[in-house]
Each structure stands twice: as C-alpha cells, then as structure tokens.
Amino acid sequence: MDRAAKWFSKDLTNFFKDEGILTKVSTPYTAYQNRIAEKANHLVKERVRVMLIKTQLPPKLWPEIAKVAVHRLNILPTSVNKDKAPPAQAMAHALGNTNSIITYAN
Numbered sequence: 001m002d003r004a005a006k007w008f009s010k011d012l013t014n015f016f017k018d019e020g021i022l023t024k025v026s027t028p029y030t031a032y033q034n035r036i037a038e039k040a041n042h043l044v045k046e047r048v049r050v051m052l053i054k055t056q057l058p059p060k061l062w063p064e065i066a067k068v069a070v071h072r073l074n075i076l077p078t079s080v081n082k083d084k085a086p087p088a089q090a091m092a093h094a095l096g097n098t099n100s101i102i103t104y105a106n
Helices: 010-019 031-055 059-075 087-095
Strands: none
Touching: 031 059
C-alpha cells in the first residue's frame, strides 16, 4: 500500500486483520517498492490501449476492455507461477472431463 489515507480507515484495517490479510506499507513516492504491481498496472493499460486501437472501439468501453486484458494476463503463466498451471488450466484439470457440462446463456 502507498500510505494513501483510504487504506488507513479503521474498518478496512479491521477487515484485513479479520481476514488474516497482512499489509505492507511502502514509502511515499517510491514506485520501485511496488514494482510488480506497477508493472502489472502498466501491462493492463498498455494492452487496453492496443485493443482499443486495433478494434476501433469507443474509449467508453475502456473498463470492459480492461477486464478482458486482466483476464488474459491471469490465464498466462508467469515467472512467479512457472511451476504451477495458470488458474484456468488448473481449474480444467480439477474438473476433469468437462465435455458433459452444458452451458446456458443468461
């Protein structure tokens, strides 16, 4: 966290404690302390821009395209999880043969 006031509310601090979430505060104006998060944010923004340009969709769809970009990043293997399957592959493996699953549209 970057010492932003919104992260120091009593409710949020209690929520983190109740859920067993450990927080680590970085020094203000030192993005390098959050390099992994900063890199991820940069990748998402970069991919959104590319998708908007390539598809010629209106900029108002930025939030939806960001969801697609994040989803795509989440299913790719990374150096952090190199010995593990990406979440989508792990889920498919856990489910086994999914040929009999019927999907329904809402």
